Structure formats: structure tokens, C-alpha cells
Amino acid sequence: MLRFVLILLSTVLLWAITAQLNHALAPWRLYVFVGALAVALPALTFSLRTGLLASFLGGLFFDAVAPVAFGTHAFLFALTHAVVFNLRDRLPRDDTLSRVLIALFANLGLFLVFSFTQVARSPAPASLWPRLFADLACSQILLVLIAPWFFAIQARALALTDHEANRFA
Numbered sequence: 118m119l120r121f122v123l124i125l126l127s128t129v130l131l132w133a134i135t136a137q138l139n140h141a142l143a144p145w146r147l148y149v150f151v152g153a154l155a156v157a158l159p160a161l162t163f164s165l166r167t168g169l170l171a172s173f174l175g176g177l178f179f180d181a182v183a184p185v186a187f188g189t190h191a192f193l194f195a196l197t198h199a200v201v202f203n204l205r206d207r208l209p210r211d212d213t214l215s216r217v218l219i220a221l222f223a224n225l226g227l228f229l230v231f232s233f234t235q236v237a238r239s240p241a242p243a244s245l246w247p248r249l250f251a252d253l254a255c256s257q258i259l260l261v262l263i264a265p266w267f268f269a270i271q272a273r274a275l276a277l278t279d280h281e282a283n284r285f286a
Contacts, residue, residue, distance in 0.1 A: 119278045120163075120167075120275055120278050121163075121167055121170070121171055123271075123274040123275065123277075123278060124158065124159055124163070124171050124271060124274070124275075125171055125174055125175065126274075127267070127270055127271050127274060128155040128171070128174075128175035128178060129175075129178055130270070131151065131154055131155055131267060132155075132175070132178045132179055132182075135149065135150075135151055136182055138259075142255075146248065147251065147252060147255055148252045148255075148256075149252065149255050149256045149259050150224065150227070150228055150231070150252070150256045151224060151256060151259060151260045151263065151264075152176075152179055152190065152194065152224065152227055153197065153220045153221075153223035153224035153226075153227055153260070154220055154224075154260065154263075154264060154267050154268075155172065155175035155176070155179070155194060156172045156175070156194050156197045156198050156201065156220075156223060157201065157216055157219055157220040157223060157264075157268075158216070158268060158271050158272075159171040159172050159175075159198065160172065160197075160198045160201035160202045160205065161201065161205050161208075161210040161216065161219065162210075162275075165199075165202055168198055168202060169195055169198050169199065169202075172194040172195055172197070172198035173191050173194060173195045173198075174191075175194060176188075176190035176191030176192070176193065176194030176195065177190070177191045179191075179194070185231070185234075185235065189231075189234075193227055193230060193231070194227075197223050197226065197227055200223075201219060201223060213264075213265050213268055213269075216264070216268055217260075217261060217264040217265065217268075220260060220264050221257060221260055221261065221264075224256065224257065224260050225253070225257065228252075228253050228256060229253075232249050232253075236249070
């Protein structure tokens with residue numbers, strides 16, 4: 118249970134940092150999305166039920182400030198979790214580079230799904246694509262830059278729980 122809570126808290130940290138960064142980038146009309154980081158480690162290391170719950174609840178935090186129907190992030194994070202979870206036995210998942218690549222592809226998929234669902238509601242959808250491509254490029258670059266740090270935070274938090282469990286055993 119403690120492992121679950123720590124992963125959820127790291128997702129809240131990611132959400133808060135991303136929200137502040139998007140606030141700072143607003144004058145330049147840029148938006149970054151790194152939601153796949155909230156899904157990658159739970160999908161690669163936890164059981165299906167625990168990881169799915171962590172991804173779903175993390176999606177609810179992302180939903181809290183997004184201009185989409187509440188539950189959209191939660192549903193898509195859970196769906197992404199299920200896809201990554203089913204592929205994890207065929208993917209290298211122990212080193213940071215492979216985790217970053219998995220998160221990069223998951224983020225690309227999430228971003229494209231969000232874009233296609235939201236662009237359809239726009240009165241001039243074709244005019245949004247250049248901005249969306251710029252947002253996607255910034256999001257993917259940011260993800261590559263912060264993913265090792267974020268995975269290290271999560272791994273260190275999980276290692277602390279393992280250390281505490283061994284100390285009381």
C-alpha cells in the first residue's frame with residue numbers, strides 16, 4: 118500500500134510541476150504534456166490492478182485542471198496502462214533508456230488521441246495543427262529531459278519502502 122501511495126504522490130508532483138510550467142509558458146502559447154510519465158512506471162513494475170488504479174487516479178489529477186470532460190485523462194491513462202502492461206513482457210524495462218522510450222511512445226499516443234478528440238470541437242480545426250505540432254515537439258523534448266529524473270525519484274521512493282520493510286522484518 119505504501120508503494121502505491123508513493124507512486125501516486127510522485128504523480129501529483131509531476132502534475133504540479135507540469136501545471137506550473139504550463140502557466141509559465143502560457144504567454145508564448147505553448148503547452149507541454151508529459152502524462153505518460155504517470156503511467157510508465159506503474160505499468161512496467163506493478164501488478165495490473167495496483168498499477169491500473171495508480172494510473173487512473175493520476176489521470177484524475179490531470180483531469181482536475183484540463184479543459185476536457187472530467188475523466189478523459191483517467192480513462193486514457195488507464196487504457197495506456199493496459200496497453201503498456203500487456204507489452205511489458207516483450208519490452209526491455211529495467212534500464213532508464215528503455216523506460217524513457219516507452220514513455221515517449223506512450224506520450225505520443227496520448228497526445229495524438231487528445232488532439233484528435235479536442236480538434237474536432239474547434240470551429241477551424243486546420244488552423245490548430247501547427248500549434249499542436251509545436252506543443253508535441255516541446256512535450257516530447259521535455260519528457261526526454263525530465264524522464265530520467267522522474268524515474269529516479271520513483272525508484273528511490275520505492276527503494277525506501279523496500280528498505281523500511283526489511284528493517285522491520
